[in-house]
Amino acid sequence: MIENLPLRILVADDHAILREGIVAVVERQQDMCVVAEASDGAAAVRMFAEQRPDIVLMDLQMPQLDGITAIEHIRAEASNATVLVLTTYADKVQAARALRAGAAGYVLKSCIRKDLVGAIRSVRAGRPVISPEIRVPDVDAGRGRLTAREIDILELVAAGQQNKCIAWQLSLSPETVKGHLKQIFAKLGVEDRTQAAIVATRKGFIGLRRQL
Template sequence: MRDPEAIRLVIADDQALVRGALAALLGLEADIDVVAEAGDGAEAVAAVLEHAADVALLDVQMPGVDGLAAAELLRRKAPGCRVLMVTTFGRPGYVRRALQAGAAGFVVKDTPARQLAEAVRKVHAGLRVIDPSLAAESLVAGESPLTVREVDVLRVAADGGTVADIAREVYLSEGTVRNHLSSAMAKTGGRTRGDAARIASENGWLL
């Protein structure tokens, strides 16, 4: 029988196998009760509200409402619920943005089950938990140097779009797009627009 004082946990991940594995592992802990699973951020927020969850385990990249947007929604709608981001993409820029969104912790999915359970306990207790290597990388990477428009054009460039494709997508002239791409390449140190998009993505600047 579950402990009525157990931590009520909602797990959100768009990959059913990953979500199920996390739920199974954390569900083995006597003091953690997985009350719901969700496939995206909107479902996660609804589940937290429905089950009065104490902690939400959110993947960063999910369709529709992603983990960062869900964290911001929970900060407003369920301020008593602590958010722990768990992701495959351990990029330093994501850590900064997760904390700005109100998350209390950030760990990667290959974190051992025992450590993940301990991270859930710590954020529930009001502590902040950040993967040490990501915390160090985040300090080194610094804030994003890109403007909103540079991010817009790099997102399309990351999918292999031409200058004409990017111009149509972001409603800018081709000349303006070239200027933004040139500036973004200079700021990221990328030799090509694809290279600039990759570097920006690795730093979590395109999310």
């Protein structure tokens, strides 16, 4: 984000009253503004292409395109797009699908008044968030198999660092970092960096500071 410019946000939710409530919370922040609203998934994809917001707040159950499909379309359009899911579904299967589609976080609508702003700031900074009510896979059996180096890498992944930066900070090659990440994904039973950071944080492997 360019310094002194507000964070530009697209809100996608088919319930007008809920959408208005989300917009009201966002607009109360001096460093945030809503640049577009969408009442269905297809409109969300179209408005993302038109506005290129910094953050998309995405509902899951919407007409035209569901939220997960909309996330896939948006991430295909811009691989670095940041999408935060806002939903009523405390469902680990839905959460896993959303994260696989490219969501940076999965937050329940019950937290909107209390935690939404913090969640937005976290995902914008590259720190994934997930509501505590969402159950994640039990990976306690793998705890002892995580090496000190893997934990170091996970800490930096959770802080939003990319492979080149991680390699530089740990005096490793980018290929070595990639190799470690493959091992980490296998040990934690996850498929990508976001899921790895969420699982590792929830299970206490790393000490990510979250806004939630």
